[in-house]
């Protein structure tokens with residue numbers, strides 16, 4: 001037997017290669033932002049590229065992306081409204097921000113919103129005190145290489161501010177479009193949503209791709225979203241990741257809740273070759289309420305990793321989480337959901353359920369619900385299931401005349417639909433249902 | 445209504461079946477003709493649901509002997525969906541919930557699938573809506589149940605009523621009702637039983653599995669069979685059901 005030499009390639013300098021060429025001296029960039037970006041760049045240089053030896057990255061091996069050299073996007077591709085028509089939501093025509101390959105596209109955006117609602121870009125809102133107060137305060141980058149990388153690029157992002165007691169009746173749509181390009185491109189989408197006391201809004205954060213050729217395009221999206229919800233405010237957040245099947249996507253969201261505020265999340269993942277979504281929520285005052293729904297529908301060689309943290313720090317908080325994965329082909333879904341109930345968080349009511357449907361024996365699901373309770377008077381429940389389709393359910397449908405294939409499709413569709421049904425924008429709900437039907441096979 | 449010259453719909457001969465390696469059915473013989481109502485009674489665990497599921501083609505049950513002819517076809521050779529296409533319907537003792545699919549969408553899918561097999565016309569959602577509202581009246585079901593997900597959150601009785609609505613929509617030649625009466629309140633029992641009566645014609649037939657005489661007050665059976673230990677040990681007319689009601693099963697012997 002000969003000894004096997006293992007060569008270990010370190011990718012630690014890989015992210016450094018994705019730093020902006022110059023962080024300094026962009027016109028009209030305030031000093032605080034330049035300093036913030038420089039700090040973040042410093043962390044990118046210091047932090048290693050995550051590997052499967054890190055507990056938090058145990059199942060998601062992103063080293064594949066290191067084989068590709070991504071260039072920062074230059075200018076927005078010249079798209080017209082007609083080009084992006086398939087993604088436009090008729091309900092959201094009053095508040096739409098479109099970014100093409102990471103660059104804000106003014107001519108595709110629209111904003112005619114009621115008084116008190118501001119939807120703009122960082123560039124336009126640079127003078128805003130709100131931006132300075134909140135940017136990078138919740139999505140901390142000290143120990144997160146990808147958050148640091150995104151922050152080092154933070155200059156053109158989506159800024160949404162809801163004034164005190166302002167309810168925005170129509171949904172706000174922040175659309176990030178990636179187009180096919182000859183050289184692989186990296187983009188760094190950034191959103192900051194500030195809901196002032198008593199305000200209310202529905203936000204759609206949407207990652208899509210437009211391909212002109214048949215081959216899926218390779219690109220890298222590194223996104224960070226921060227949502228601050230002040231007392232008595234309500235934010236309904238739907239996040240859609242429908243990137244190209246060759247794309248890499250690493251997204252972070254940090255949510256900060258105050259007294260009696262409400263955060264509803266629907267996170268839907270269809271796309272990307274490798275994707276990671278970290279959703280970190282902190283209930284920082286009493287009586288906050290969160291509903292978290294997740295749907296991952298992947299096939300082929302896709303890998304999708306969802307990590308959520310629900311942190312109850314104060315009394316009388318609620319959270320209810322349902323995360324579903326449908327895994328076909330040789331795809332791999334990962335769910336890691338942590339719930340913390342801190343010492344002071346008495347009378348917390350928290351539930352979490354991870355339900356997974358494995359459609360092929362080559363697919364894989366790793367699910368790990370984690371509950372850590374430090375308070376003594378709380379109601380918490382969590383659970384996880386991984387199953388193939390139930391014989392009894394199949395038989396019920398077969399006995400009604402549906403053949404095995406249709407019955408299977410219907411059950412998968414139903415499994416997904418139970419989450420899609422919660423998306424609060426009808427036109428989007430319909431399109432997502434169609435997407436599920438087209439993926440699992442037409443049924444209803 | 446019945447005469448021995450009526451067409452035979454179902455002919456079960458010496459049927460044996462097992463599940464998970466355990467023999468449950470041990471030689472069932474049963475002939476059902478057009479226009480007939482058969483009641484099957486018998487103690488818990490005697491194999492009534494097993495017989496129902498074997499006839500409908502449940503994959504977990506293995507037929508170990510005998511044969512079943514349904515309108516000239518060898519039923520046991522057909523997968524469950526083709527049995528449904530041929531006209532067999534099973535109302536489940538425990539109907540399944542399907543969250544995420546509306547009752548009306550599901551019923552339309554099942555209806556159109558059968559129509560395609562029977563050479564009939566498809567109904568689009570609007571046409572089907574009219575059709576299903578008519579059918580709902582047979583079991584006096586509130587139309588709001590059509591918009592709800594299939595059986596999700598339905599009470600036990602509502603699920604049973606929904607099974608008979610499915611029967612009304614699919615119009616089977618042979619309906620096997622497995623304890624459709626259990627879980628129904630007094631009014632619902634009358635309504636659902638009347639619904640079944642309305643669906644009866646001289647060309648179709650019903651097998652009703654039940655524990656209680658009261659269902660038979662509404663749907664008069666032509667035959668009452670007593671099952672025990674995987675066999676039909678006695679067959680009589682409706683007087684037998686009355687006798688069972690007062691005397692129990694102990695006196696019945698093969």
Ligand SMILES: Nc1ncnc2c1ncn2[C@@H]1O[C@H](COP(=O)(O)OP(=O)(O)OP(=O)(O)O)[C@@H](O)[C@H]1O
Pocket residue numbers: 463464466468486487488489490491492493494495504537
């Ligand atoms: N999957 C299974 N595995 C093992 N035993 C089974 C299975 N299904 C049925 N049986 C057994 O077969 C026997 C007959 O069951 P079946 O459900 O047909 O009875 P039944 O007459 O319908 O009873 P009930 O009146 O309680 O509905 C029972 O002893 C039951 O435990």
Ligand SMILES: [Mg+2]
Pocket residue numbers: 492493494537622623
């Ligand atoms: Mg039974």
